[in-house]
Amino acid sequence: MTQFHVELKRVVDDSYNIEIGRQLFPKLVEDINHGLIKNVNRLAILSDSVVSKFYGDKLLHLLKEAGYDCHLFTVPNGEKTKNRETKTDIEDQMLALGYGRDSAIIALGGGMISDLSGFIASTFCRGIPYINYSTTLLSAADASVGGKTAVNTPVATNLIGTFYQPTKVYIDLDTWQTLPLREFRSGLAETIKHACLADSDFFSFLETHMEDILTSNELILNANVCSHVAYKNCDIKFHVVEKDEKESNLRQILNLGHTAGRALEALSGYTLLHGEAIAVGLVIQAKIANQLGLLEAKETVRVYDLLKKAGFNLTIPENITPDALVKKMYTDKKVRNGQIRFVLMSKIGQMKQFDDGSYSVPVSEDLIYQAIQSL
Numbered sequence: 001m002t003q004f005h006v007e008l009k010r011v012v013d014d015s016y017n018i019e020i021g022r023q024l025f026p027k028l029v030e031d032i033n034h035g036l037i038k039n040v041n042r043l044a045i046l047s048d049s050v051v052s053k054f055y056g057d058k059l060l061h062l063l064k065e066a067g068y069d070c071h072l073f074t075v076p077n078g079e080k081t082k083n084r085e086t087k088t089d090i091e092d093q094m095l096a097l098g099y100g101r102d103s104a105i106i107a108l109g110g111g112m113i114s115d116l117s118g119f120i121a122s123t124f125c126r127g128i129p130y131i132n133y134s135t136t137l138l139s140a141a142d143a144s145v146g147g148k149t150a151v152n153t154p155v156a157t158n159l160i161g162t163f164y165q166p167t168k169v170y171i172d173l174d175t176w177q178t179l180p181l182r183e184f185r186s187g188l189a190e191t192i193k194h195a196c197l198a199d200s201d202f203f204s205f206l207e208t209h210m211e212d213i214l215t216s217n218e219l220i221l222n223a224n225v226c227s228h229v230a231y232k233n234c235d236i237k238f239h240v241v242e243k244d245e246k247e248s249n250l251r252q253i254l255n256l257g258h259t260a261g262r263a264l265e266a267l268s269g270y271t272l273l274h275g276e277a278i279a280v281g282l283v284i285q286a287k288i289a290n291q292l293g294l295l296e297a298k299e300t301v302r303v304y305d306l307l308k309k310a311g312f313n314l315t316i317p318e319n320i321t322p323d324a325l326v327k328k329m330y331t332d333k334k335v336r337n338g339q340i341r342f343v344l345m346s347k348i349g350q351m352k353q354f355d356d357g358s359y360s361v362p363v364s365e366d367l368i369y370q371a372i373q374s375l
């Protein structure tokens with residue numbers, strides 16, 4: 001198996017590496033043997049019920065064989081598990097087993113698991129290290145990097161959480177072989193988002209290679225395509241995060257498509273996957289940007305067409321009314337002074353910075369309704 005290595009440096013506190021490769025469990029064990037996590041005696045692998053079946057026991061076995069005291073904690077798969085109750089439950093299980101400050105968490109799974117694990121790690125005994133071992137395209141592209149951790153509440157997604165960076169990120173491309181196509185596609189929404197916000201060449205690459213990409217996870221027939229997609233996403237995201245880790249301004253651009261997208265995701269009761277909702281959100285922001293004279297009509301069409309090519313349904317489910325959707329947008333964390341704010345593209349690969357220096361802008365309900373109704 002070929003392995004390749006990507007190192008991305010960050011400027012806050014200590015830097016960490018993102019390693020993209022195939023079958024990285026042995027490398028993870030080797031890294032731990034070589035002191036990746038300092039002063040750690042116990043390892044908690046946190047995974048979901050599906051990922052755990054595929055990969056959990058294998059990792060547990062390797063770590064135990066290497067002499068580590070570790071346990072596999074498994075939670076039900078799916079977004080509904082990312083809540084405060086699950087966090088408390090895992091913490092209680094860890095405490096009952098004697099986990100303390102000399103522990104670390106290995107998040108084995110996709111973005112649901114890394115968000116949850118990172119949040120637990122950030123508060124457990126006031127903070128223990130965690131490692132992201134990513135098994136989905138979405139987490140490779142986005143969730144495993146950058147240190148946003150959170151759980152959902154009944155009011156909205158991700159309302160309770162922290163900024164807390166992992167010690168290392170492993171992106172195991174081989175795990176994409178077991179990922180259902182619908183989940184793989186979900187990661188393409190964040191991928192298209194990254195191209196929209198920072199890299200027109202990458203956008204063109206996605207336009208040209210979408211068919212290849214959609215089949216590239218099967219048996220990793222095209223590891224080059226997969227690794228390029230993972231690398232480009234991490235590179236784009238990291239360059240933003242290292243400039244503005246805690247989203248004081250610039251980092252808001254990573255929220256492209258999320259003002260409407262996250263509202264839609266929550267209102268669907270999580271029947272829409274994160275990426276499926278963000279895809280619709282990307283179209284809504286493009287239409288608003290176009291209405292505001294920021295984004296040319298032909299660029300708006302390119303965004304729509306690429307998302308279509310990736311296979312997204314770019315309509316709003318019938319049971320979700322425009323009123324409900326707009327109302328939900330008021331729970332977005334970018335809301336200021338009671339106004340819904342959007343981050344908006346100015347062209348493909350570029351975000352609009354507004355006159356006050358901010359990357360987000362208040363948008364009137366009228367414009368939002370127009371964009372929703374034009375879908």
Ligand SMILES: NC(=O)c1ccc[n+]([C@@H]2O[C@H](COP(=O)([O-])OP(=O)(O)OC[C@H]3O[C@@H](n4cnc5c(N)ncnc54)[C@H](O)[C@@H]3O)[C@@H](O)[C@H]2O)c1
Pocket residue numbers: 048049050051054077078079082109110111112113115135136137138139142143144145146147148149157158175176177178179180183186187190274
């Ligand atoms: N922190 C961030 O910066 C950030 C960024 C983007 C998204 N997110 C969050 O990430 C989550 C979405 O991430 P996700 O799409 O990875 O979700 P996920 O972790 O729920 O995984 C999606 C589904 O795929 C299954 N799965 C995972 N890996 C598999 C594999 N290799 N083979 C077979 N099945 C597998 C899981 O069991 C689950 O059912 C959301 O909670 C979203 O809010 C966070």
Ligand SMILES: O=C(O)C(=O)C[C@@H](O)[C@H](O)[C@H](O)COP(=O)(O)O
Pocket residue numbers: 142146148157158159190247251254255258262333
């Ligand atoms: O890393 C970021 O910053 C992002 O906004 C990435 C998003 O794709 C991700 O869904 C994130 O969890 C959304 O954060 P939120 O602040 O809107 O809850």
Ligand SMILES: [Zn+2]
Pocket residue numbers: 142190258274278
């Ligand atoms: Zn997202």
